Amino acid sequence: MITRTTDGFGQLGERSQALRSKSSMPLRDGSRIAVIGAGPAGSMFSYFLLNMAESVALDLQVDLYEPRHFCHRGPAGCNHCGGVVSESLVQRLATEGIALPDDVVQRGLESYTLHMDVGDVEIATPLHESRIAAIYRGNGPRNSEPMDTHSFDGYLQQLASEKGARIVRQLVSDVRKHDDAMQVECADGSVDDYDLVVLASGVNSRLAKSLEDLAEEHVSPALTKTFICEFRLGKEVIRETLGPSMHVFLLDIPRLEFAALIPKGDYATLCLLGDDIDEELMDRFFGSPEVARCFPGGVIPRHICHCYPRINIRTARPPFGDRLVMVGDSGTTRLFKDGIGAAYRTAKAAARTVAFHGVSADDFREHYWPLCKKIDADNRVGKFVFWVGSLVQRARFARRGVLSMVAREQQQSAAPRRMSGVLWDLFSGSAPYTDVFLRTLHPAYVGSLVRNLVAANLPDKNRDLPRDPGEERA
Amino acid sequence: MSNDGEPTGVGPDQPFWTHAQQLEKTPPCQAQCPNSGDIRGWLGIIAQREKTGLSLEQAYDQAWEKLVNLNPFPATLGRICPHPCESRCSREAKDGAVSINAMERFLGDWGISRELSLPGLGDPTRVESVGVIGSGPASLSFAYQMARRGYPVTVYERRDLPGGMLRHAIPDYRLPRDVLDAEISRVFDMNVALVTGVEIGRDMSLEELRERHTLLFLGLGAQVGRRLGVEGEKGPGVVLGIDYLTQRKQGVRRNLGARVVVVGGGNTAMDAARSARRDGAEVIVLYRRGREEMPASEPEVTDAEAEGIRFEFLSAPLRILRNGTTLAGLEVQRMRLGLRDADGRQRPEPVRGDTCILEADTVLVAVSQEPGWHGVDGDGPGGKWLHTTSDGKLAEDLWAGGDDRGPGIASRAIAQGRLAAEAAHAQLRGEPMPEPWTSRPAVDSAAVKPDYYRDLCRSPAVRRPRDEWLTNPESEIDQTLTSEQACGEATRCMSCGLCFDCRQCFMYCNAAGFTRIQQAGPGRYYALALEACEGCGKCIELCPCGYMESREGSGW
Amino acid sequence: MATLGKEYKDREVIVRQGEAGNCMYVVQEGEVEAIAEVDGREMRLRKLGPNDFFGEMALFGAENRSATVRALGTARVLTIDKKSFLGGVQEDPSLAFRMVKVMSQRIRDLTDRLAEHHLKG
């Protein structure tokens, strides 16, 4: 009497089965896939691929190679990043049914605070909701005492493993073609054959050499040095000083593109991105009063953990070949922002291609490449946006204008928040750079900015603006 | 959450740029070994043999060769050395120090059973001839190190057989003759001649010998026992412990009577007491300080007690009592520990009025020995001790080492002989002095992570059953480890301060900074590309042995 | 503190039936209940727990909330913006897979309940 409706998902599955057969290299039941690296890209690829395979009743064997344990406290368990999971990624993961557990989220962030010589201003999220997650890639900084924390990468790896991925604790030393299959060799000398190799080994892959032989015209990613360190401040101090806000510094320091202080449980992570961060740049940064102001008593404490990881500034091309695809940082990532979000997007696009189409270079070119190109194109716009940003950083009158515009917007809750929105998206990595850029061309934005530039730089109009410590010093 | 305990300071004071580097360190065992034995090195060859593709036999052979590089008598020292190396072994707190001494013995016996010969250094034969006076461990170590550097060596020994105290004092139940013979004969298999029965300074003058050789080494030992200097000491029944032991080793059996009192607390006292016990006497040992202060090693005291020897601590002889000329016993003064002297030891002082009488048929005096040398005079306050530079130089052509420079143990004598040879060779060749083995910085104990290593109990000592000790008095009590035990023991070594290929740095470095070295071996498994390093400190934090460290110091 | 979304107190209303909406919600922690108000009478449609979503109809056209959702005990809820969701689905249609699956399940449940209702009635 009650007729069961066919599962809508099942129908989708059948359709994709049909699609898949068009490929010259479809996967079948029992196909074997090697995923190299269990950072966000590798784990999410494995998770989503197995998820999709399950829904189309395709039985795949996924081996997820990761030599490291993420449960180590201190640097050993860490994958070197600021640990900000962007607003858009938080939302997408939630939509996928992945709610980041409390022990993974070290702090939910509700706002951005901009620090400039002309003053500080806070940009809040709509609804005052915690929409950004501050996480640890590993299990907390060096010498941190056992807390109820869980590594973000460890959590994703666990999701993949629960979905059925086999975790192989090996370092992959070589990938090569072997007849119709791909061969993966590990540092211990063991060798295994696969139908597909997914490279998710991050920026510093020791496999670059192998790849040059595999994908013709392969261009490895270009890298630059960054700096990250952790300060131990204690929950109380963080509540009083930093609050649930990500602190961004717009300072006139050459080569510094982006600097942020991100509060987490007992710690705050400082992250400097730019063009080869070096000692001179850091001296200038730590010598800035804007930075000292953020710490209790205006004194920068000793950091307890640091590293200067490399970051992608030009992506690998093309990020695929027959039976080979690169996801996350080893393929394409977003310039300076939301790298984990890009890892998610590329991982998923690759998983879709593999599950519903096939594993030939043509399949990837048709179904995976467009996303990479989109991210790449957006990065080019991003470069421009960062360049404009650096102009603002360099010009004091422009900083005043920005400060004034944001301050007004934040005071009037009903007004359109053009500058706030632009900055929000820029810093949080929530929206494509193209979006951000287009909005800055909006006449209303331009008009408002001009008005504020003028107003903020007229001597007697400064009264209703936030404190300008530069002024006091002068 | 409080902030306490956390050092604070202005950020930039801290080095921000830190990089990892690989640096070999001196492990605690080597630092403690008087001869700077490369213990980690020879244990590592066995423990890491699978990584380097050696069979077990090859590994033992190579380990033996590494061991005899510094110590030509591993089977001997593996039996008698009080092994200070084990006292600071990083493994101690986990599940007991590595049985370094037992391993040394195992390898020594391996070398003997395989009839391995001492390795040369490939040097050409040289014209400068070397004379060595005495044939104790110091002299033989010097002779060996010079011979392998190409020098023709002649050893002059006043007794009929070489070996010094090892042969003439240490009892068989601790050091069997065949073991000593096997190890000593290897030295004379090299270009080393032996002249016995010649006492330099009596049968031949030092000057004569100086004429004959380019260079001389004096390894005269401290052969003469010191007397007590108390009333009644002169006369029958009071015998020097060292003389008793030497005669006993030469097969001369003395009638000690039923009650023997041994005075002293060192090696000679223990050996004399236990020998007297084996000769059938009831034995009491008098020592003027407490048990903890005894120079003899704790296991030796325990063993002596197990054999029924009684200890009277904080007791010193006041006078020897005689019935006419016959010995009756001795009056004992009770002592207590008083103020510390210059070297921090508490000085024993008499407790006024607290004395007692001990009856005895023989008193064995084993309070200390000093050099007895005719021909050269020492110039220190001890009168006879030789005062050399730290590497053993007395004059351009005159070097010395061993107990004649101050009382010590065999390992120290071997070290001084070796160091003198290295220095003399450098002088003869006009080369710079070689770097000392322990010149590398010490391993920071906090950098070694015992938790990383698998729990593995120390191999239990293999010993003959206690009830056989006295019934079979001259046969050895301690036995050699089995090969299986030896392998287990070698893997217990944590390789403090030198890479042993745990692979963690290689596996964890995000920067892919480490690459496997093709021709791998202990300490050489991965090359680190310094420019790749992202300064995260993973490798430093993970490296269980403390090989990885920060290039900029500890401000990491 | 180590949390995402916004906290609602017991019985606090998160969305109200009939109000305009432009976002969906995902429960992070605790429980919420969806209630339909029919002729001033409340009817509980369903109880939702962690990882469950609601308010999704606002994303697909219907501008007004079809039900009231309020916290059952303390609950934490994250909003998903319409714009970001649609942008996501446009790039990656499979983002909607799970929702489609759950929504069809809900339709099935409702059908079942409707049928039961009919039989009883």
Ligand SMILES: Cc1cc2nc3c(=O)[nH]c(=O)nc-3n(C[C@H](O)[C@H](O)[C@H](O)COP(=O)(O)OP(=O)(O)OC[C@H]3O[C@@H](n4cnc5c(N)ncnc54)[C@H](O)[C@@H]3O)c2cc1C
């Ligand atoms: C300073 C800095 C700050 C950043 N801050 C943020 C931020 O706040 N938010 C954000 O979203 N993104 C941030 N990023 C970017 C982000 O870190 C990366 O985009 C993201 O980690 C990419 O994930 P992935 O999985 O591709 O690679 P990774 O996270 O690098 O993971 C690669 C994994 O592969 C493993 N691996 C490597 N080689 C091999 C091999 N041969 N065999 C087996 N396994 C191997 C590694 O062990 C590692 O676990 C930041 C980056 C930098 C440098």
Ligand SMILES: Cc1cc2nc3c(=O)[nH]c(=O)nc-3n(C[C@H](O)[C@H](O)[C@H](O)COP(=O)(O)OP(=O)(O)OC[C@H]3O[C@@H](n4cnc5c(N)ncnc54)[C@H](O)[C@@H]3O)c2cc1C
């Ligand atoms: C009873 C006893 C037990 C000991 N037990 C231990 C132990 O368990 N572990 C340990 O490590 N150490 C032990 N020692 C100490 C150790 O034996 C000595 O430190 C070591 O033997 C010193 O070596 P050497 O080469 O300096 O002198 P010796 O071993 O004393 O050798 C000196 C040699 O020089 C010869 N000689 C002296 N004068 C002349 C001359 N004028 N002409 C020619 N030849 C001469 C002597 O006959 C002798 O053979 C013990 C010592 C004694 C006395």
Ligand code: SF4
């Ligand atoms: S563990 Fe090994 S290297 Fe370390 S002190 Fe002991 S024997 Fe020496």
Ligand code: SF4
């Ligand atoms: S793990 Fe690699 S990057 Fe980190 S400190 Fe060591 S060598 Fe440098």
Ligand code: SF4
């Ligand atoms: S971490 Fe392991 S492999 Fe690396 S240097 Fe230390 S002992 Fe060697």
